[in-house]
Amino acid sequence: SQTIHQWPATLVQPVGSPLSLECTVEGTSNPNLYWYRQAAGRGLQLLFYSVGIGQISSEVPQNLSASRPQDRQFILSSKKLLLSDSGFYLCAWSDLAGYNEQFFGPGTRLTVL
Amino acid sequence: GQNIDQPTEMTATEGAIVQINCTYQTSGFNGLFWYQQHAGEAPTFLSYNVLDGLEEKGRFSSFLSRSKGYSYLLLKELQMKDSASYLCAVMDSNYQLIWGAGTKLIIKP
Numbered sequence: 001s002q003t004i005h006q007w008p009a010t011l012v013q014p015v016g017s018p019l020s021l022e023c024t025v026e027g028t029s030n031p032n033l034y035w036y037r038q039a040a041g042r043g044l045q046l047l048f049y050s051v052g053i054g055q056i057s058s059e060v061p062q063n064l065s066a067s068r069p070q071d072r073q074f075i076l077s078s079k080k081l082l083l084s085d086s087g088f089y090l091c092a093w094s095d096l097a098g099y100n101e102q103f104f105g106p107g108t109r110l111t112v113l
Numbered sequence: 114g115q116n117i118d119q120p121t122e123m124t125a126t127e128g129a130i131v132q133i134n135c136t137y138q139t140s141g142f143n144g145l146f147w148y149q150q151h152a153g154e155a156p157t158f159l160s161y162n163v164l165d166g167l168e169e170k171g172r173f174s175s176f177l178s179r180s181k182g183y184s185y186l187l188l189k190e191l192q193m194k195d196s197a198s199y200l201c202a203v204m205d206s207n208y209q210l211i212w213g214a215g216t217k218l219i220i221k222p
Contacts, residue, residue: 043117043200043214044156059209090155101146102210104155 002027006091006105013112019064019078021108023091026072031093033074034102035066038088050074086112115139117213119201124219125191133186133199133216141206147175147186148200150215156200159186188218196220 003026013019025031035047046059048066056066063082067075074091088109092102116138125131137145144163148156162168162177162184174187186199198215205211 041214044202044210044212046209046212049209101158101161103158107155109153 002093002103004091004093004103004105006089006108008108009106010109011111013081013110015083015112016080019076019081019085019110021076021089021091021110023074023076023105024072025074025093028072028093028095030071031095033068034092034094035074035076036090036092038090040087044090047076081112083112086110115203115205115211117201117203117211119199119213119216121214122217122219124221125188127191127193127220127222129191130187130189131191131218133188133201133218135184135186135201135213137182137184137201137203137211137213139203139205139211142179143204143206143208145175145177145184146202146204146210147173147184148202150198150200152197159199191220193220193222 005024033050036044037047038044048056048058050056050068053068053071064078088107090107091105094102118136144161146161147159149159150156160168160175162175165177165179167174167176172189177184198217200215201213202210
């Protein structure tokens with residue numbers, strides 16, 4: 001069966017510090033991978049998605065970036081965090097066709113102070 | 114623009130039935146999804162509709178009318194553990210999910 005991991009679970013970072021969140025998927029090959037952000041009481045905002053190694057599409061211009069160095073690894077990064085980067089970050093995967101449901105990792109709660 | 118509308122919050126009684134509505138306006142349509150999200154946790158998949166009609170899964174059912182841009186999630190025999198947010202999402206013509214803000218469902222004993 002497929003599983004998706006994210007770490008860390010929680011993170012408190014000062015403004016201006018760097019960020020690296022990691023997501024890995026097990027039990028599937030060539031998945032579509034997604035990074036979402038959810039502000040408190042709000043819906044999911046798609047940040048990045050990837051259909052393959054090294055292929056990243058950005059949905060929202062911002063100070064975040066994403067990379068996919070391996071088929072089942074997806075990394076979200078920032079060089080300098082802003083207060084507005086606080087939120088609940090979710091990684092998700094779907095099968096290659098992307099037609100079916102997305103499965104979410106446990107999420108990382110990021111607080112920027 | 115693309116838009117998904119759901120009520121912000123609903124309250125229901127344990128053992129009762131509740132219907133959560135979702136209306137959408139998107140560029141293309143490739144299916145509608147309902148997810149459940151407990152506070153502080155990740156969303157989990159509940160249902161998928163791509164054709165008009167009702168899909169039933171145990172205590173949960175989901176209905177779709179593509180001509181009206183409308184769906185609802187019906188929860189029967191409510192239990193306290195059903196207290197959660199319910200997210201409606203539509204897959205557009207680019208196969209991207211457009212998400213509603215979610216409906217927070219509060220179950221009272």
